[in-house]
Amino acid sequence: MVQKKSLAAPYLVWMAAFIIAPLIIVVYFALTDSAGNFTLDNLMTIGRYSTVFARSLILAAVATVICLVLAFPVGYFLSRLRTSKQHIMQMLVMLPMWMNFLLRTYAWMSLLEKNGIINRILGLVGLGPFEMINTSGAVVLGMVYNYLPYMILPLYTAMTKIDQSVVEAAQDLGAGMGKILTRVLIPLSVPGIATGITMVFVPAVSTFIISRMLGGGSNLLIGDLIELQFLGNSYNYNLGSAMSLVLMVIVLLCMSFTSSFDEEDMEGVV
Amino acid sequence: MKQKHWRALQQAYMVLIFSFLYVPIVVMAVFSFNESKSRSVFTGFTLNWYKSLFTNSMILDALALSVAIALISALISTVVGTMAAVGISGMGRKSRLLINNLSYLPIVNPEIITGVSLMLLFVAYRGFAAWANAHMGAELVPQNIFGLPTLLIAHISFSVPYVIFNVSPKLRQLDVRMYEAALDLGCNPTQAFFKVVMPELMPAILSAFLICITYSIDDFIISYFTCGNLQTLPIAIYSMTRKKVSPEINALSTIIFLVILAIILFTNHMDSRKYRRDQQRRG
Amino acid sequence: MKKRLVSLAAVLMCAVLAALPAFAAAGDTVPAGPDLQVSADYDWNRFRGQNVTLYVYNWGLYISDGSDDSIDVVKGFEDLTGIKVNYTTFDTNESLYAKMKSGAANYDVIVPSDYMIGKMIGEDMLEPLDFSNIPNIDKIGAAYKNLEYDPDNAYSVPYTWGVVGIVYNKTMVQEPPTSWDALWDIEYAGNVLMFNNSRDAFAIAAKKLGMSLNPTSAEQVQTMAEELKAQKSVVQAYVMDEIFDKMTGGEAAMAPYYAGDAIVMMEDNPDLDFVIPEEGTNSFVDAMCVPKGAKNKEAAEMFINYMCETEVGAANCDFIGYSTPITDVWETLDDDLKYSPIAYPSEEVLANTEVFVSLPDEINSAMDMAWSDMKSYDEAGSGWMVPVMLLLALALIVFNVWRKLHRRQRSDLY
Numbered sequence: 001m002v003q004k005k006s007l008a009a010p011y012l013v014w015m016a017a018f019i020i021a022p023l024i025i026v027v028y029f030a031l032t033d034s035a036g037n038f039t040l041d042n043l044m045t046i047g048r049y050s051t052v053f054a055r056s057l058i059l060a061a062v063a064t065v066i067c068l069v070l071a072f073p074v075g076y077f078l079s080r081l082r083t084s085k086q087h088i089m090q091m092l093v094m095l096p097m098w099m100n101f102l103l104r105t106y107a108w109m110s111l112l113e114k115n116g117i118i119n120r121i122l123g124l125v126g127l128g129p130f131e132m133i134n135t136s137g138a139v140v141l142g143m144v145y146n147y148l149p150y151m152i153l154p155l156y157t158a159m160t161k162i163d164q165s166v167v168e169a170a171q172d173l174g175a176g177m178g179k180i181l182t183r184v185l186i187p188l189s190v191p192g193i194a195t196g197i198t199m200v201f202v203p204a205v206s207t208f209i210i211s212r213m214l215g216g217g218s219n220l221l222i223g224d225l226i227e228l229q230f231l232g233n234s235y236n237y238n239l240g241s242a243m244s245l246v247l248m249v250i251v252l253l254c255m256s257f258t259s260s261f262d263e264e265d266m267e268g269v270v
Numbered sequence: 271m272k273q274k275h276w277r278a279l280q281q282a283y284m285v286l287i288f289s290f291l292y293v294p295i296v297v298m299a300v301f302s303f304n305e306s307k308s309r310s311v312f313t314g315f316t317l318n319w320y321k322s323l324f325t326n327s328m329i330l331d332a333l334a335l336s337v338a339i340a341l342i343s344a345l346i347s348t349v350v351g352t353m354a355a356v357g358i359s360g361m362g363r364k365s366r367l368l369i370n371n372l373s374y375l376p377i378v379n380p381e382i383i384t385g386v387s388l389m390l391l392f393v394a395y396r397g398f399a400a401w402a403n404a405h406m407g408a409e410l411v412p413q414n415i416f417g418l419p420t421l422l423i424a425h426i427s428f429s430v431p432y433v434i435f436n437v438s439p440k441l442r443q444l445d446v447r448m449y450e451a452a453l454d455l456g457c458n459p460t461q462a463f464f465k466v467v468m469p470e471l472m473p474a475i476l477s478a479f480l481i482c483i484t485y486s487i488d489d490f491i492i493s494y495f496t497c498g499n500l501q502t503l504p505i506a507i508y509s510m511t512r513k514k515v516s517p518e519i520n521a522l523s524t525i526i527f528l529v530i531l532a533i534i535l536f537t538n539h540m541d542s543r544k545y546r547r548d549q550q551r552r553g
Numbered sequence: 554m555k556k557r558l559v560s561l562a563a564v565l566m567c568a569v570l571a572a573l574p575a576f577a578a579a580g581d582t583v584p585a586g587p588d589l590q591v592s593a594d595y596d597w598n599r600f601r602g603q604n605v606t607l608y609v610y611n612w613g614l615y616i617s618d619g620s621d622d623s624i625d626v627v628k629g630f631e632d633l634t635g636i637k638v639n640y641t642t643f644d645t646n647e648s649l650y651a652k653m654k655s656g657a658a659n660y661d662v663i664v665p666s667d668y669m670i671g672k673m674i675g676e677d678m679l680e681p682l683d684f685s686n687i688p689n690i691d692k693i694g695a696a697y698k699n700l701e702y703d704p705d706n707a708y709s710v711p712y713t714w715g716v717v718g719i720v721y722n723k724t725m726v727q728e729p730p731t732s733w734d735a736l737w738d739i740e741y742a743g744n745v746l747m748f749n750n751s752r753d754a755f756a757i758a759a760k761k762l763g764m765s766l767n768p769t770s771a772e773q774v775q776t777m778a779e780e781l782k783a784q785k786s787v788v789q790a791y792v793m794d795e796i797f798d799k800m801t802g803g804e805a806a807m808a809p810y811y812a813g814d815a816i817v818m819m820e821d822n823p824d825l826d827f828v829i830p831e832e833g834t835n836s837f838v839d840a841m842c843v844p845k846g847a848k849n850k851e852a853a854e855m856f857i858n859y860m861c862e863t864e865v866g867a868a869n870c871d872f873i874g875y876s877t878p879i880t881d882v883w884e885t886l887d888d889d890l891k892y893s894p895i896a897y898p899s900e901e902v903l904a905n906t907e908v909f910v911s912l913p914d915e916i917n918s919a920m921d922m923a924w925s926d927m928k929s930y931d932e933a934g935s936g937w938m939v940p941v942m943l944l945l946a947l948a949l950i951v952f953n954v955w956r957k958l959h960r961r962q963r964s965d966l967y
Contacts, residue, residue: 004356004357004360004459005357005360005361006357007353007354007356007357007360008353008354008356008357008358008361008369009357010350010353010354011350011351011353011354011357011430011434012354012369014350014426014427014430015369015372015373015430018388018391018423018426018427019372019375019376019427020372021391022384022387022388022390022391023375023387025387025390025391025394026383026386026387026390029390048926048929049925049929051929051930051931052929055931057945058945061945070287073283074283074284074287077280077283077284084542087538087541087542088538091534091538092288093291094534095527095530095531095534096291096292096295098484098488098530099295099523099526099527099530100488100503100504100507100523100526101488101490101504102490102504102507102508102511103298103507103519103522103523103526104294104295106298106511106519106523107294107295107297107298107523108294110297110298110301110309110310111293111294111297113309113310113802113804114803114804115310115802115803115804116309116310117297117309117310120310120311131743134789134790145290145291145294148287148290148291149291198378202378202379202380203380203381205380206380206381206382206383208382208491209490209491209508213511216788216789216790216791217749217790217791217792217928218785218788218790218791218928219931220928220929223380223382224928225925225929226382226386227382228925228928229925230386230389230495230651230655231494231495231648231651231652231657232645232647232648232651233645233647233648233651233750233751233921233924233925234647234751234921234922234924234925235647235650235651235654235921236918236921237390237655240386241386241390244382244383244386244387247380247382247383248379248380248383251378251379251380254949255378256953308802309802322620328640331639389655389657392657393655393656393657396656397656414659416656416657416658416659417658417659495657497658498657498658498659499608499610499639499641499658499659499660500639501641509613509641509642512613512644512793512794512795513613513614513642513794513797516620
């Protein structure tokens with residue numbers, strides 16, 4: 001149609017300068033030491049932090065699974081509502097998403113603290129104060145709370161494309177709840193599931209705010225470690241770049257499992 | 271009977287999930303009216319925190335900066351992105367695939383890596399500028415770019431892909447025959463583009479513009495690494511949460527919530543009016 | 554004729570007498586904002602109308618900023634001089650250093666601690682000050698000038714000083730702590746907060762072990778790191794500014810922190826008290842400096858001079874609680890603050906304190922590395938994490954392969 005390829009030129013230049021070049025610089029720093037000589041030391045040092053990487057991956061995975069389980073019914077029920085109601089509900093799901101991320105996490109701090117609201121309410125019925133904040137559980141809770149809408153929306157979008165007659169046909173053929181779930185709903189909503197997993201797992205694995213505000217600073221995640229190297233206590237660009245490189249590889253690996261890089265598929269994300 | 275139980279269960283579950291999503295926000299709102307500074311004991315009703323929020327120059331400056339950056343970066347991103355989407359649609363399959371995959375990178379990359387890589391780029395540039403200036407003996411290359419320039423560059427970099435992925439599908443759905451008809455009727459390509467293609471793309475471009483603004487105002491991690499000595503709103507909030515707590519934060523969060531709610535209700539109202547008008551036109 | 558001369562002389566005398574008070578007043582003070590008076594002996598208006606913005610980078614809660622009915626010192630400066638101040642905060646010396654070293658930000662006034670100033674001087678990151686613009690330097694007590702970190706006192710002007718001790722909640726401990734061991738006591742597991750920066754944390758471990766808080770070898774750093782690792786199971790959280798909220802809210806039983814902040818916390822929560830452990834502790838000086846290449850050096854020096862004004866210093870002292878190095882300001886304090894053993898400890902307590910010196914590069918990087926290690930160290934379950942991760946990776950690979958096969962199967966059917 002409009003065959004003006006040159007229109008894309010400004011963007012291509014921009015992309016090369018501000019998307020590709022920075023990543024190359026990260027790789028450069030990862031593979032050199034502070035004097036500029038090539039070295040693999042940085043990558044080797046990361047071995048000491050394998051527990052941090054493992055912890056981040058595991059916590060992010062747990063949060064993703066919880067989000068998936070919680071969001072799946074929500075997406076389904078939303079898609080079966082009347083169209084006018086769907087619109088409003090969709091907006092209501094998105095509203096927390098548009099509120100500031102820091103404020104939402106901060107809100108949980110006042111709920112989870114020892115003298116926080118939840119403990120006070122439990123105290124009224126005589127249940128002892130539970131140590132909820134500054135634990136891995138609090139971090140997972142923070143992740144689930146912040147990223148649940150990102151899982152609900154793709155699932156909902158995918159499920160609106162599943163015609164109700166398909167479900168009814170399955171019921172007519174004698175399928176029970178479980179069969180409908182595994183044979184009809186899940187396979188047909190796979191694109192939504194894939195998108196949702198991507199949109200939850202990637203931010204969850206690389207966050208540093210949630211672990212700092214709800215985790216007490218003693219259980220570091222990858223994001224904390226990287227931040228420490230750049231703007232924090234341990235000023236070490238090379239080590240930080242090496243960690244970023246490893247994180248990027250991990251994320252790309254996970255991405256290759258959950259989504260295909262076909263044009264049309266990608267647009268479901270936005 | 272079973273249907274009734276099923277529906278009750280459905281509704282209960284939805285209520286549960288929505289309360290989970292909204293309870294913290296509501297709690298924050300309630301305690302923004304709290305007399306004392308306590309975050310868990312409600313002692314009395316007051317509007318003081320809202321008043322002091324409006325005189326808090328740090329927050330107001332940060333808000334102004336955030337809004338300015340959001341508008342400027344969204345504008346530039348939308349223009350560059352739309353141009354890019356049009357240009358990319360005219361390319362061969364292989365180059366299209368390559369560019370789309372590369373454009374996907376800022377979206378899928380963890381924000382901390384985008385932030386860190388941009389910071390390294392700017393630091394490297396600064397080193398280069400210092401060397402160049404020393405070489406030439408004069409300050410010809412701008413050296414201290416951290417601040418407004420770096421923030422704008424960073425925000426544009428992560429916004430443009432969203433524009434591309436919003437406009438491209440609309441572009442593909444476009445009926446080529448309309449464009450060709452315009453050419454047949456005597457328009458040159460530029461006129462045809464602006465008179466036929468652009469109006470069709472407008473909804474996608476507008477929604478892309480809004481998405482850019484949203485992501486830009488809410489961005490914390492990338493701004494954190496590229497802000498220099500400036501503070502955007504999320505960064506100001508972050509520094510507030512690390513200090514002696516003040517219910518001013520609660521007041522701020524309540525205000526943001528109400529503004530967003532108002533925007534949502536307004537757009538919903540506009541959408542339903544448009545829907546009804548379309549229905550009438552068709553019927 | 555004579556009568557006219559006499560009356561002329563009388564009029565002149567009256568005029569002079571009338572003008573005298575005006576002269577006297579002009580020589581005294583000028584207002585800085587609605588609540589402060591500063592010396593009129595200084596040209597505060599040099600930059601008025603020139604659209605100057607000053608970037609000040611200070612610790613959090615380290616200036617009287619108008620909250621809690623205190624005086625807004627920064628606004629006073631803006632009103633007095635017509636210079637706009639962009640005031641931002643940091644929470645540790647190390648994050649200040651990281652931001653400045655990378656060139657990621659440009660500030661005009663910064664307020665590092667003693668050892669960090671020494672380090673920055675060594676790395677040529679500070680501008681030597683022009684003291685003709687800072688006449689108030691003479692008001693700083695001699696005991697706080699020409700210290701080890703800045704022997705010629707060419708780069709810094711002291712802002713506050715203090716000591717580190719343990720803040721504890723009287724209702725949550727069996728007995729008041731007397732030694733640094735108390736922070737390792739399993740009795741208070743989950744109720745102890747700790748410094749979230751390497752030097753302060755290592756200093757406490759050093760004092761507990763009876764070592765100097767300026768390690769001289771990497772082995773010493775390792776020993777201190779081991780001690781901190783052992784403490785991890787007892788620590789509730791690593792905090793800096795967040796501590797105010799936590800201690801006043803009764804979230805923790807004890808925490809090491811700076812004396813000035815302890816005073817502020819004790820005002821908010823009368824259950825709190827402060828003690829300086831018997832093994833000795835760190836005493837510090839925070840001073841104002843101008844980074845190299847600052848755009849508005851003179852305006853920065855004006856700001857530094859303003860902060861040393863008596864009323865400004867008193868307002869700050871009152872709000873942040875830290876001890877002042879300016880004798881005039883000390884004179885104006887309330888008796889209970891003036892003679893407080895927390896804010897102004899006795900000679901013998903001070904004799905048992907040690908100051909930080911900037912460490913040589915290898916020891917610094919050893920400490921940074923050890924800090925990262927200690928923070929990521931996980932006592933419970935360090936072993937099983939990696940195998941679990943490998944299993945997860947395997948599961949993902951298997952799932953992916955199955956899916957690819959399944960897809961091929963489905964497409965084969967059509």
